Every structure is written in C-alpha cells, then in structure tokens.
Amino acid sequence: MNLMGSEPLHLDASGEWAGLWWLPEDPGCRVPGVLRYEPGCGLTLSLIGAFEDRVTTTPAPGVLMVHEGRRTWEVIHGAADQREISLLGCFPVDGRRTFGARVKTPDKQSVAATTALIGAHVGSEDEAAFSTTEVSVEDLGHWAASSVFEGFLGTSGGRPDGNGTLSVKPVEVQSVEVDGTEFVLAHRYTLPFFDQRRGGTVGRMRDTAYIRITRREASSLRDAMNHARLIQDLIALATHRAAGMIWLRLKLAPDDAVSESGGLRPERNVDVLYSPSVVGKHDAKAAAHHRAFFTCEALPFEEIIPRWCDMHERLQSATNMVLGLRYAPARYVENNLLTAVGAAEVLHRGFDIDEPPIPSEVFQPMREAILAQVPEEHRERIRGFLRNDPTLRDRLYALAARPDQEALSMLVPDVDRWARRTTRARNDLAHEGRTRHHKPEELIAIVEVTTAVVILNLLNELGLPAERQREVVRDHPQLRATARNARDWLSTSGADS
Template identity: 85%
Template sequence: MGSDPLNLDASAEWAGLWWLPDDPGCRVPGVLRYEPECGLTLSLIGAFEDRITTTPTPGVLMVHEGRRTWAVIYGAADQREISLFGCFPNRSQRTFGARVKTPDKQTIVATAALIGAHVGSEDEEAFSATEVSVEDLGHWAASTVFEGFLSAPSGRPDGSGTISVKPMELQSVEVDGTEFTLMHRHTLPFFDQRRGGTIGRMVDTAYIRITRREASSLSDAIGYARLIQDLIALATHRATGVIWIRLKLVPNDAVSESGGLRPERNVDVLYSPYVVGKHDAKAAAHHHVFFTCEALSFEEVIPRWCEMYERLQSATNMVLGLRYAPARYVENNLLTAVGAAEVLHRGYDIDEPPIPSEDFKPMREAMLAQVPEEHRSRLRGSLRNDPTLRDRLYALADRPDQEALSALVPDVDRWAKRTTRARNDLAHEGRTPNHELEELMAIVDVTTAVVLLNLLNELGLSAERQREIVRDHPQLRATARNAQNWLSTSEVNS
C-alpha cells in the first residue's frame, strides 16, 4: 500500500535545510511545522534577506518601506524534497551590532507546501495524477471493500461471524479528457491488545483519482479537491472537509537504467482549505443525506456535476456558503439565499424578456423622449426588459418535481411575493419592517431549499427521490412546516 497520505487534520514537522531557488548555495537550517488551525510556519535559525533595498550608487544602500516575499522556498528534510509557496516573513530577529553574536532568527508563513518534490510554482504542470479524500466520500459512494457475515443457524445468531475484504471493481468515467476513478486503500488486519480486551480492526479509505491527458499542477489539484468537496457537501447537505490530497510525480528520467519505467513518486499537499476534514469523525447519518451513488451512479453524477459546476458555480457557492459559514444575522442569510436563487436562474440561460424586444425598444424610446435630456442617460439604465425577482422565483418553482415542490412550498404565490418584498425592503430601505423575524427565517430556509431542489433536479435526481428527500429529511420537513406556518395564505387568513 505504500506510505499513508498526510492528513490535513494532523500536526507534523520537518527539520532540514532551506534555500531560495535562485541562491541554492545559501542554505539555512530550520523547522517547518504544520498545524491544522494555523497552517504552515517555517522557523529558521538564520534568515533570508527580507528588506527591500536598492543601491543607487556604489557603497550606498537604501532600505525601503515594506518587506520582501518569496513565491517559492525549497527545502530538504527527512529524506524528502519540500516546496513552499506564497511565503512571507512574519517575524525576523537580527543581531547586527549585538554585544554577543548569536544566529539570526526568522519566521516565515507559507500558504501551501508540497512534501516530496521541488516544483517551481503552483501552476507548474509536473504531476500525472491527483488523489483526493474528503469527508463522507465512502458513505456517498456507497462502496466499501468490507463484507460482514453473521452466523445464524436456526434463525438465531450464535455469536460467530466473519469480516472479509473483497476486491472492488473500479468505477471510472472520463469528462473532457479527464478521468475520474473511485478507488479504495485499506490497511492490513491489526490487533490492538488492551488490558481489558483485544480490538481487531482494518481501515478502508475511499478516494478519487483524477488523471488528465496532459500533466496537471498544484493549482489544478486544489481545484479538483474543491470540485469533489462541493459535490459531497451538496449530497450530504452539510459542510465537507478535505482530508488529504496526494499528487503523483513522474521523474524526469522516467525510464530506469534497466529499461523499465520508474514508479510515480508520491507528493503530499498541505494547505488550508475552507474546511479541514476530520478523518476519524462520525459519518453523516443516512437519513440526513440527500443522495448517494445508489440513487445516482458514480458514472452518471460526475459528468453532470462537472458541467453544472462550471455553469452554475456562483449559485452553488452561495447556497453551499450557508452550510460552510452561515451568517449570524438573518439579513445576511436572506440576501445570500435570494441572491443564489437569482444567480441560479440566470445560470439556466433561459431568460426571456417579459416584453418582446421589438415592442420594448420603441416603448423605451417613447418614454425617454418625455424626459429632459440631462436625465435621459440615468433613466435609460433603469429601463430594463429583464424578468423580475418574482418572475425568477416562479420559474425556479416550476423546474423540480412538482409533487416534491408543493410539499416543500404549499403556497408558491405567497412565498414569491413575501420573498420579493423582504429582499426589496432590505436592499432599498435597509430594513424589513413588514416581516417578523420568524417569517424572514422561513423565507431564508424555503428559498435555500428551492435552490437545493433545483440543483438536485439539474443533477438528474429522480422525481421519486426528490419526494423522499422533502418527506424524510429532518431539516426539509421543518422547512415545509415553517412554509405552512408563515408563507401560506390559508394560515395568514386563519
């Protein structure tokens, strides 16, 4: 199986020598530390020159305001090459003129690191494959190498049974020249002797390998990690963290002296994603998950998600942002949820002007003719032939399965009307005097749920599964009750 990847939720450190790529002869000892909460910090015994200086004339050194940063720093530690990217000095301690001469000290912060290779930049295409593990991936994939059997003669368990490892058939799909493969790595059997008993265990980890026809970069790898991370966040309806990223580096001398191909070298990535995955945390509860690969196969969902992700990324980012970093105030969440609905509708690229263009243009010119010339340019920008927010909300309500939508939003007319009023009041007046707090919260939850239902429908989730989600998911059941209580004409009039 080889060495395990470096988990982003585990601390680590490397003591070695560090240098700038354009000055390999000047190597400074130091320790690189990674902490999940703080990121990457390089502590040097010695220092790189971080002052910004010029020499206008020989013998004259001018020191300018600011501090130097470094795109890349190389290192060698624990028999591995290390590349640090986006580096800037955090603290420097110089000893010029000190009574007792001691080494300089310098602390450098880096935004990302490659453990196992020297690479010139985050965009250098030096890797043959990217491997990504994120939280709940195995649960979503509905795939494991383990099989369990309980012995039950005469219909009753007798206390015996087995757990076995079975070979897994690879699931793979190609999207625009990039291959996505669902893979597993598992540990060998391990018996942990405790004073009170013995624990036997194995660990199965699901991950996705992404292989392009051409080489890829660190920036590409982080982009792929986010692509997978956001897919699982949508499927599980909760924030999803990145557990590890590993790259495959093919050496320049890919052919060995014996004529055979050299194995690809593992290169681990350390950086600070917006959520760090906890590899030992409990998986999402089954009834909290919108869908797994049992409902929509891996080979189906990956191509659809790749296409959707590019086309609808802004709307996806906004609605998933309510999972990753929910605002403390309902007004922020209102603008985010309604903004996601507007952006999603625009992303469908189905806008039809409410008034035919051939009719609207002469109407606009006739109206502008009645306006003093000095105000025409200002008014011209206000006369737009676009769908209103209410039009867009109605259009979104028409796209998912209608039985599921009606269970979620029993009164579409009132939801669209009250949502539009709340957003307009907040955006134009800076407050929402016509809505109670509970109604605003209901608007946020219902609008978010409508956007999510649209994304699931666009992904190809069946009408039956959409109905099951609205009926069985605890949060969507609560959202439907709030919609009935606060966004239903019958309840308002009762």
C-alpha cells in the first residue's frame, strides 16, 4: 500500500522511446533509432542504420559468404529517455540497404520485439535480476473487495441534506506466503486533487489495487510472466470473463543493497511491455458485482492464494481449457464441445480419483484370457483396447458428485441424461466426424452445462462455501441461462430421449 509514485506503463497506452541501440556482444556499435509500442501491434524498433541480419560465414580471411535465411537476436540493448531498455525475442521485419546507391544515405531497418523491459539491461528472460513482481489486471479491485476510499452522505429527515465527505484511509495489508513466495494485496492511490476548470471544479482521487509478489531469491522475467498468468487466471475464473493485463512492473534487484553513503539503495522500477492474451483497459467499467463468482469477501485473500497456487499447478491443463472458452470467440460449437468435454476429462484425471471399473484382480486374468484367443499378429493392437479405465460417462458422473449437490441439481436437473448425451455427442464427433443425433441447440446446451460443471468443481476445490455455490448458480445471469438450457434440452421432461 503506497501513495502513487511514478505511474506504471499501461499496456493499453502507446509509447515511444528515441535513443541508441546495440547488440550485447558489440556494445561499441550503437545505432540510433526509435522504439514504438502500440497496444494492437506490439513493439517495433525503427533504426537509422542496421544490424547485420544476413546469415554469413567467413570460410577464409577476407572471404564473406552469405547464406539463405535471416538472423534473429535474443536481446537488443538500448538507452533512451534516461533509462536502460532491453528488447527480447527480436527479429527483422523490414530494411533498406544503400549498396551501390548513387547518393550514399543511412541504411534503415525495422525490428520487431516480443518483450521490452523499460528500465534494465538483462541478458535473457531467464536471468535472475528482479526482486519483486507487481501485477494489475482488470477487475482486480472489484475482486479484492477493499478500497482506500470512504464516503459519507449526510441526511436530514431521511433525505440528503447536501453534506458529504470522500476521504482516503489506508487499508490493512493482506499478505500470505506460499512456498517461500510472498503475495501481498496492495493499493496505489492518490490524495485528493482539485482541478480548477473554467466552468467548475472537479475533485479527484484514484485507487488502484494490485498484487505484489516477492520471492526469497531473485526471479527472472519468465518467473514474473508465470506469476502474472497465475493472477490473471484467478481473476478470470472469479469474474467468469477474460481478464486483461493492465500493467506488469518489476523491481530490479540491486547488486549491493547498501549505497556508498551507507543508506539503502532504492529499488528501481522496470516496466514490462508485451502482447498478453488480452490487453486490459484500465478505464473501462468494472464487472457488475453480481457477475463475480467470488471475491475476497467470500474467500479471504490469505486463504484463496495458497489454494489457487496449488490448484493452478495441479489442475492447470483443465483450467487452461475451460478459461480458454472465455478468451476465444465461441464461433464453432464442435470446437467448443471438444474443449469443454476435454476439460472435464482432464479435470477428473487431475483430481486423481480414478478407480478401475473392474477390480484389478478380476480384470487382469480376464484380459490375459482374451489376448490368448487373439492371433499373435493382432495381439498388440487388441492389447491397447483392453483398458480398465473409467469411461467418459463415469467421469462426468464423478464430477457431478463433487460440488454442493443442491447447487448442482439447480444447474443440471437430470445428471443421467446430461452424461449420456454429452458422451454420445463427443463420441459421434470424435469417431464419425459429425453429430447427427444432436440438434445444434442441444450441442450448445451440452457445451454450456459441461463448462459450468467444470467451473463449479473448480470453485468447490477452492473451498467456496456450499451456500455461495448455490447463490452463484441461482443469481449469476449466465448460469441461470445455462440451467434453463439444461431443463429444455438435457432433461427427460424437456427433450425426447
């Protein structure tokens, strides 16, 4: 929690840095140029001059051979606007050379970069150069359920009397340590500011919630990206919508924490510019309160972070698949069917609750007896079919049994029909290439219900109380619509068998 100092570089804002640029292995050869960042286009370095982008060899002194292909650069260093800059994942996209030109002019070259670190020189994304990661994503403030602002509206006789106050009061720090990494829910805020305009006066204050992550040992850019993804996925699950990244800032770990004068060296900010899956719009309206599955009011920060760190690692594949449906446009129901059902299967495996349908002591002799009847040239192929694993329908039944049963019954009134029709639809699509036994409306219902069952399992695994699970199914607009589709298309009373 701190007063706002230098504002982080927002990923939804354009930026430009004019300076000198060089390759780390040749710092004496510096090329002037301008780095530009555009939210929709990424990072482009326009050079007046050029780095050698041809693939060359020197088989003998004075002999230069040029081969096919073009060079790329892992890192380009720069100095612009009184700050060090590192560009990572660089490759040439355009260039103009002046060999043999009538008038000699500087070469030009355009270089694209995957990531820019504004404020530090590093050798690679794996260099452990940072002490702290700070992350801001969309709707984080809403999810945090805390604010430094307090408001009071005066009343007289039950009606507003024109008096009121708006004040700033620091909130209690919330922090938790997970496996040697500290997570802190922090706030950056401004004190009241009065903007005198010709037509009136505007009073302003700003509060920004963010997560500060500090490891015991120094971390790399790759570590920071992983932590940013961890927080982004948590907010996407909690709000049931794509959570855009607003900004990512690192603190440079000093070589020596004590300055020559004997005082502590201040940490240096390093802003990260890159193209995340969704660029966050920091001034867009926040999600409506009733559209969030949970906030820190329902699950305290100190409880949710350790559980989420464990879940994100253990169930990451299933989480990625179901959250992918929030980020990708839902244009093709067949693709969404395979994703939703695949997420359910992967989630069930991640729970590690597989029990063989047939006891192993019974299945093994039976399997050997069957293989003994198969000609030797076909035995290996048949062996692969004889597996004692739960079927997709078994897995769907098992997932339906894990969350609060009252919430589940509101969402899926006929579990048996949902499991049967979902299994039939997936098998028809996977094995026949079409779903001729299902109407498009039923397929949409299958995708929505299966996705909702996966999400309800994730919320249950996070420890969301049973009462809150029921509230989510009962009050969330999208889950209410999903429950209606389940009644219409996936219940015996609503559709023909």
